[in-house]
Amino acid sequence: MLTVQKYGGTSVADPDRIRAVADHIARTRRGGAEVVVVVSAMGKTTDDLLRLAREVARQPHGRELDMLLTAGERISMSLLCMALIDLGVPAVSFTGSQAGIVTDTTHGKAKILEVRGDRIREALARGAVAVVAGFQGISTDRDITTLGRGGSDTTAVALAAALGAEVCEIYTDVSGVFSADPRVVPEARKLSRVSFDEMLEMAATGGRVLALRSVEFARNHHVPIHVRSSFTWEPGTWVVEEDPTVEQAIISAVTHDTSEAKVTIAQVADRPGVAAALFRALADEAINVDMIVQNVSTAGHTDISFTVPRDDLHRALTVVAKVAADLEATGVSHDAGIARVTLVGAGMKSNPGVAARMFEVLAAEGINIEMISTSSIRISCVVAEAEVERAVRALHRAFELEAAS
Amino acid sequence: MLTVQKYGGTSVADPDRIRAVADHIARTRRGGAEVVVVVSAMGKTTDDLLRLAREVARQPHGRELDMLLTAGERISMSLLCMALIDLGVPAVSFTGSQAGIVTDTTHGKAKILEVRGDRIREALARGAVAVVAGFQGISTDRDITTLGRGGSDTTAVALAAALGAEVCEIYTDVSGVFSADPRVVPEARKLSRVSFDEMLEMAATGGRVLALRSVEFARNHHVPIHVRSSFTWEPGTWVVEEDPTVEQAIISAVTHDTSEAKVTIAQVADRPGVAAALFRALADEAINVDMIVQNVSTAGHTDISFTVPRDDLHRALTVVAKVAADLEATGVSHDAGIARVTLVGAGMKSNPGVAARMFEVLAAEGINIEMISTSSIRISCVVAEAEVERAVRALHRAFELEAAS
Numbered sequence: 001m002l003t004v005q006k007y008g009g010t011s012v013a014d015p016d017r018i019r020a021v022a023d024h025i026a027r028t029r030r031g032g033a034e035v036v037v038v039v040s041a042m043g044k045t046t047d048d049l050l051r052l053a054r055e056v057a058r059q060p061h062g063r064e065l066d067m068l069l070t071a072g073e074r075i076s077m078s079l080l081c082m083a084l085i086d087l088g089v090p091a092v093s094f095t096g097s098q099a100g101i102v103t104d105t106t107h108g109k110a111k112i113l114e115v116r117g118d119r120i121r122e123a124l125a126r127g128a129v130a131v132v133a134g135f136q137g138i139s140t141d142r143d144i145t146t147l148g149r150g151g152s153d154t155t156a157v158a159l160a161a162a163l164g165a166e167v168c169e170i171y172t173d174v175s176g177v178f179s180a181d182p183r184v185v186p187e188a189r190k191l192s193r194v195s196f197d198e199m200l201e202m203a204a205t206g207g208r209v210l211a212l213r214s215v216e217f218a219r220n221h222h223v224p225i226h227v228r229s230s231f232t233w234e235p236g237t238w239v240v241e242e243d244p245t246v247e248q249a250i251i252s253a254v255t256h257d258t259s260e261a262k263v264t265i266a267q268v269a270d271r272p273g274v275a276a277a278l279f280r281a282l283a284d285e286a287i288n289v290d291m292i293v294q295n296v297s298t299a300g301h302t303d304i305s306f307t308v309p310r311d312d313l314h315r316a317l318t319v320v321a322k323v324a325a326d327l328e329a330t331g332v333s334h335d336a337g338i339a340r341v342t343l344v345g346a347g348m349k350s351n352p353g354v355a356a357r358m359f360e361v362l363a364a365e366g367i368n369i370e371m372i373s374t375s376s377i378r379i380s381c382v383v384a385e386a387e388v389e390r391a392v393r394a395l396h397r398a399f400e401l402e403a404a405s
Numbered sequence: 406m407l408t409v410q411k412y413g414g415t416s417v418a419d420p421d422r423i424r425a426v427a428d429h430i431a432r433t434r435r436g437g438a439e440v441v442v443v444v445s446a447m448g449k450t451t452d453d454l455l456r457l458a459r460e461v462a463r464q465p466h467g468r469e470l471d472m473l474l475t476a477g478e479r480i481s482m483s484l485l486c487m488a489l490i491d492l493g494v495p496a497v498s499f500t501g502s503q504a505g506i507v508t509d510t511t512h513g514k515a516k517i518l519e520v521r522g523d524r525i526r527e528a529l530a531r532g533a534v535a536v537v538a539g540f541q542g543i544s545t546d547r548d549i550t551t552l553g554r555g556g557s558d559t560t561a562v563a564l565a566a567a568l569g570a571e572v573c574e575i576y577t578d579v580s581g582v583f584s585a586d587p588r589v590v591p592e593a594r595k596l597s598r599v600s601f602d603e604m605l606e607m608a609a610t611g612g613r614v615l616a617l618r619s620v621e622f623a624r625n626h627h628v629p630i631h632v633r634s635s636f637t638w639e640p641g642t643w644v645v646e647e648d649p650t651v652e653q654a655i656i657s658a659v660t661h662d663t664s665e666a667k668v669t670i671a672q673v674a675d676r677p678g679v680a681a682a683l684f685r686a687l688a689d690e691a692i693n694v695d696m697i698v699q700n701v702s703t704a705g706h707t708d709i710s711f712t713v714p715r716d717d718l719h720r721a722l723t724v725v726a727k728v729a730a731d732l733e734a735t736g737v738s739h740d741a742g743i744a745r746v747t748l749v750g751a752g753m754k755s756n757p758g759v760a761a762r763m764f765e766v767l768a769a770e771g772i773n774i775e776m777i778s779t780s781s782i783r784i785s786c787v788v789a790e791a792e793v794e795r796a797v798r799a800l801h802r803a804f805e806l807e808a809a810s
Binding site: 015018019022049052053055056057058059060061063064065067068070071072074075077078079080081082083085086091092093098119142 | 420423424427454457458460461462463464465466468469470472473475476477479480482483484485486487488490491496497498503524547
């Protein structure tokens, strides 16, 4: 049996934590499992390196920034190996390059193309623990790349898939995936099990525990993930294939997200190609549009609203202003003070009326809904940012998410 | 014309220093030279990493320690490249592995077996500055290795030899090689030129500016070295082949070293194989014996004295105690309070009487000589540690080393 364990930055933040992690790996191994470990950089190392980069260059060069940042995992992985060897556990560290994690050439957010893993297999065959640097790979041009936000989770899942691991354990500073953010809803419940699809919707709508890309990768390669705490070591949340023989909870979680802003273009001509022109222009600027809502046309004109990351609002408005003129829109407005509240649940598919109930709960709280968007297992509403935490609490209560499922 | 420039840790200690170095490289390049740069880790990075290692493991594992320490140059080289690119100078960083610096498998003090340098040549052909991590390579087993003390100097000289550079500039925090340690002899003079052989003797006897191995490598591969300051950028000291057409200075420098201890074995039998048994036993423990003096035999017995690094004294005494019993020696004594003072000069070969003059000077100062050792261009005396600085000053004055040569 092979287990892949991934430890985030807080899990290896200092020598004491590293020794605690080494001890847990040793125990896992005594339990009979082969272990491959993926580590992030210690604590705030990546931030510290980024600050140095900005002190030497106005716009740090992508290739060199990746070279710089990968020093972080190099440090944490070699320290973890030393700690393991000190406990009598044979261990060998591998950079992304040595582990055969081959990526495309997009510095800063490279995509994994292939996981070779020969040296990892050799290490396991020798009875050693393989410790692999997360977040990094080597490009087809033989340059060092990084995988971007949440990259270490992706490394872990990709290795688990390539090596045929039974489980990919993601150790972090929270004890699992919760029915809502416990800082907002103190009675939020730890979920023992969520489906890949639910986890994807949660990751996309504000649940920050797992990075979206790693969940997609796990779903596509059928890798069970176990999210758990490296501080309490208690069982956490399993993210797995949906089990068709078990009745799904109608709602698993309420998520919220305050990182977006809303843009509205008023009274554009309702003719083919209008939306295409607008969103092509935004895509060309690499602005990530999330929700899009277009109202029913009245008198041959319509309003289009969409959300973008707040950090990109200024750039988005520049693009939109240009396109709006071409489209003869009457105006462009925006609002950075919005938030999104979302219900996620695999059982929603077979239970009509969830949306209506959600709107009733928000109405009863006097919270105005500005935009609505749905998928088969998700309903999102845009509300005023100032009201979102109240909305989350009301929905969590109304759908009785604090009760054990 | 190709120049290799090596910058030590103090030269790239912080973002300001890194930008100053980038500026100097840019100016060198505008002067028409192709430039390959070798960097050490920033400031105290290596010490910080070593401290972390000792906090996670009682005896950090060699392979993992090398993996850890090489993070240091990775950080400095990528920051330097960013700073260069920010100045409009194309630059590409290479790890020891990417630069094709192939070593043996001795972690912590690997020897360079081969310098491939293909990617460096490609970078130069594209008009870029190649910035290479010092101190590191990749072993024939594909593991990351470090070259040990002074390893970045060795990297620089090896690259200069492999690439056919006209000069290897070693930038440091002193302005060159001096006729004595300026902290001991304030009127010590910067030497404009020393021979490889003189530099080797100086490096071996306490002159800490260049590491011994890098000078040996430079001599064997005929690479001229220019040691200079990255703080004042003024011309420093050239270390070059001896010029047979120029009369050599009789004495170039006085060096001293307080890092050794003396061990004496009294009254061992004077028969073949005695010295061999003793020094084989020490060599097997990897204890580096420096000076060895054996007195003339009286009544079939002799005394043997030798020096070892003070850090190894305890281990050396354990070895010697065992061997002494086998050799029926009457006793073993040791003294950690010694120092070595050395005169180095290529002109000594053709000038008899230097040794006599040295002993006279020390006698006039009332300084007792405990051991003597000579080569064709060096005379070393072991004296009490408390008297060594006075010995250095007296010799520097007596041989008029403060005068321009």
